[in-house]
Amino acid sequence: MTPGTLAPATGPSFDLGEDQLAVREMVREFAESEIRPIAAAIDESHEFPMETTRKMAGLGLLGMFVPEEYGGAGMDYLSYVIAVEELSRVCATHGVIASVNNSLVCYPLLTYGNEEQKREYLVPIAKGEKLGCYCLTEPNAGSNAANQQTTAVEDGDAFVLNGTKVFITTAGPADVLILYAATDRSKGPKGITAFIVDADTPGVNKGKKEKKLGIRASDTREIALVNARVPKANVLGERDKGYTVALATLGGGRIGIAAQALGIAQASLEAAVRYAGERVQFDRIIGEFDAIREMLANAAIEVETARLLVYQSAWLRDRGRPHTKEASLAKWHAAEAASKCANWAIQVHGGYGYMAEYLVERYLRDAKICEIYEGTTEVQKMVVAAQVLKERALAG
Ligand SMILES: Cc1cc2nc3c(=O)[nH]c(=O)nc-3n(C[C@H](O)[C@H](O)[C@H](O)COP(=O)(O)OP(=O)(O)OC[C@H]3O[C@@H](n4cnc5c(N)ncnc54)[C@H](O)[C@@H]3O)c2cc1C
CATH class of the missing domain: 2.40.110.10 (Butyryl-CoA Dehydrogenase, subunit A, domain 2)
Known part of the structure; x- marks a missing residue:
């Protein structure tokens, strides 16, 4: 091989497929145009966003990995995860609505339901005509x-x-x-x-x-x-x-919540970077100060590592490979990443970050739930520890 040339890539590829890229683009465009205008208002009013939920249904976002014959979009789990990430980047409430309907309702109906139950319940739920x-x-x-x-x-x-x-x-x-x-x-x-x-x-x-x-x-x-x-x-x-149904359902569900957390972390990083490039103090933009740059760098590594873990667990699930440990690692890490990044985003914004008008305070409030539901962080650590001990025992 000529020095300086690279061998053909035979290892893992980090490129997303065309379908996954198309899902990202479609959901981002939808979230920006339809959800962003109402996100702050529904946070304030606590009102369930029925109209945009119906629109999510129309786009196939409420039954993403359900085969088309059962009313779903027939996509893979990674596409679903990308959709929840993109929804949550704009509004974590929409992220959890999609996550619950897909992971916690469609999944057990698809996996454990008989044909009659699938026809009666899964089809309308995957289409979003009914919610679960x-x-x-x-x-x-x-x-x-x-x-x-x-x-x-x-x-x-x-x-x-x-x-x-x-x-x-x-x-x-x-x-x-x-x-x-x-x-x-x-x-x-x-x-x-x-x-x-x-x-x-x-x-x-x-x-x-x-x-x-x-x-x-x-x-x-x-x-x-x-x-x-x-x-x-x-x-x-x-x-x-039923307990097997519950645990298997949560096994995939926590990847959805990890994706929700990832979206919040990403939104926080973007907001912090934007503000750091605009705000002037001491005649300099604050993004020139080392203390601010350190927060941005810390947020960047949290987001990137969270994304790798979240996508990895979805990728494994798509291939039917074991992913119990990876899903818990993703949920634990992405949830903490969301809280940390939202906290740094507020700090970068100073006093303005504490004000509802600047959105980042919502990111911090929304992030916290990711450390709690579908298994607290402490529970994820219990799962990870049990898995590594099992791996060690299997290795002899
Ligand atoms: C907004 C929201 C939405 C939710 N949505 C749903 C839903 O749709 N469906 C549903 O079924 N549930 C839902 N939940 C419930 C959620 O999954 C539980 O709240 C969560 O699993 C924790 O249970 P808990 O609240 O009883 O806390 P507890 O189990 O009482 O935990 C209290 C504390 O003790 C810690 N702890 C508990 N056991 C251990 C242990 N063995 N070792 C170390 N620490 C431990 C926990 O980590 C936590 O810090 C939701 C919760 C919230 C807040």
Whole structure:
């Protein structure tokens, strides 16, 4: 080989495919033109953005990796992740609406639903004609989600459900609930069953909309079940195998939340860079000061490493390869990156950063939730530690 020439690339490629680039362009254009004008207003009003959610549905963003025959866009997981990143770069509320419908509702219906359930529920949800929500958390079942106290008791051709779910995203507008309940409490995680529940079932009572620190326009509520009769035909997957459904669903869901965090981190970096290039103090733009440059450099490495981890976990998932550790690493790191970058963005803005008008304070409020839902950072670390210990044991 002539000195100075490079061998043909045979290693991993970091280039996105044409479809993925097209998704990025399409979602960015949509987010900039349709969502940016309302993002600050819905943060202030806490109003669920139904009109833009319908537009997301029209663009196929609510059932992205669902095959076309089931009403979805038939794209890969990486495309989905890029879409959530781009939505969240402009408005994290829209990011979580898309993430929940795709990861937490379409995925379990697609993977565990029978043909009839797919036709009845997956098709309209993937098209966004109906919205879904995911009901796992309870007052005493948070990080320890196996501690389900909602009960499902067999009664003829139905199960009768009683209990309370809390912090459910998209609960208000949801038409369909993917809901977990204990069919046999004595068996712990091996006695949990997943159900598809129509939201208008008598005994399904939605609480008032919660007021939150961030992602304020997303609709978070408690859902109480009082003798709600759910047909046996609506068991999702096998009876008593619901905890597997819940965990497998969260395995992909946390990549979606990692993408949401990545979008917020990216938005924070962009805002900080923009302001650092405009603001003048001591007759110089503040971007010339080392202290400011250090914050920008720190934000840049957080964003880039988060993106590598997030895309890697989606790439592995697309190839059906193990990605439990990688998804948790991505979620943990991207969530912290979002909080750090938003915090630096405020610092770069000085007092203006503290004012709602400059947006970066919203980024900090929105970032925090990524460290909490779909498994807190502490839970992600537990998953990563268990995986590395397993790898070590397998290696002998
Ligand atoms: C805005 C919002 C939206 C949500 N959306 C949904 C939804 O759509 N569907 C749904 O089912 N749930 C949803 N959740 C619930 C969310 O997933 C839980 O809040 C989260 O899993 C944590 O559970 P918890 O709040 O009960 O906290 P806890 O589990 O009580 O945790 C409290 C603290 O203890 C730590 N901790 C707990 N156990 C351990 C341990 N073993 N080792 C070390 N530290 C530990 C936690 O990390 C945390 O810091 C949502 C929550 C919020 C805030």
